[in-house]
Amino acid sequence: MYYIDPHIHMVSRVTDDYETLAKMGCVAVSEPAFWAGFDRGSVDGFRDYFRQLTEFEPKRAGWYRVQHYTWLCINAKEAENVSLSREVIAMIPEFLDRPGVLGIGEIGLNKNTRNEAIIFLEHLDLAAKTNEQILIHTPHLEDKHQGTRMILDMLCDDARLERGRVLVDHVEEHTIRPVLEAGFWAGMTLYPTTKCNPHRAVDMIEMYGPERLLVNSAGDWGPSKPTAVPDFIMAMRLRGHPESLIRKVVYENPVEFFSQSRGFHFTPPELAEPEEIGGRQ
Amino acid sequence: MSSAATAPAVLDREFLDIRARVLELAAALDRLDRADGSVGGDARMAAIAQAIDIVRDSKADRAERVQLIFSRPYEKGWRQKLGVVPR
């Protein structure tokens, strides 16, 4: 089955992972900007990272006929540095019209602090003014419920935002309901120990239905599994769900959500000439 | 939408898994007991006990309620507290 991984940090993965993803049916990935494991020292560090996301990663993905899309921001961890964050936010528009850029992300909260909230609001303002879609990171573990509710408060305060163009990621059992009820898209991240696993993700599909729900691996430089979406596909099959439902969640839903971005020029694998897929370089 | 399988079929499929997880939990608590010192006053132990109570009750949404046990509380007035002004 063809699928799309809507949240994966391929800059942290080796080229062999692209090959494995392609062999498992992955036809496109979307890569939000995130924390590199250390705090970058200057706005130029982010400019270089955004070049990597918009220039080299699409090329590397294309070697295996995987289409690469991306989101730009300064992540919640580095948002503690407010002055650097403001420099990065001012620089982002240089990249917004590049091919494959889907919007602003992954912005959000980490420890639910004042500075994180201030920079989150400034990112929302940039997205509203530039009419970009938004991809949101919610905190981990004991901070997730509080942080997700704070994020929803800030999103719902801003009447300029179209809720159907905002994805709130890393939802779990205690945060999925308010996200969907408020009209946003929700992403379930299959990540060892700190997030969700394939069977709990299937549980949430059974409880809430497939509308506005996405499944991703959030594969990155930590202990993570870039092939987690195929694990979810297998769990759905073993639990007796039809192929049409699985395809909706792992392929049709991401295409529907991303199609609202002007940077999404997706070629369905059935229609593409070999040189066309991944040819956007 | 609900599960695609009947309850007996789910139990057949999951029984060994559930058994293994309960055993793992029991062994981890034994390990804590055998270790030197005490964690009786540690808030995390109280949270674990509360979570086990939820697992054992017969009400719905156990996973959601267990998640909330391990969560910091959300306060509606957080903006005033942090001094964050909505746009």
Ligand SMILES: [Zn+2]
């Ligand atoms: Zn991420």
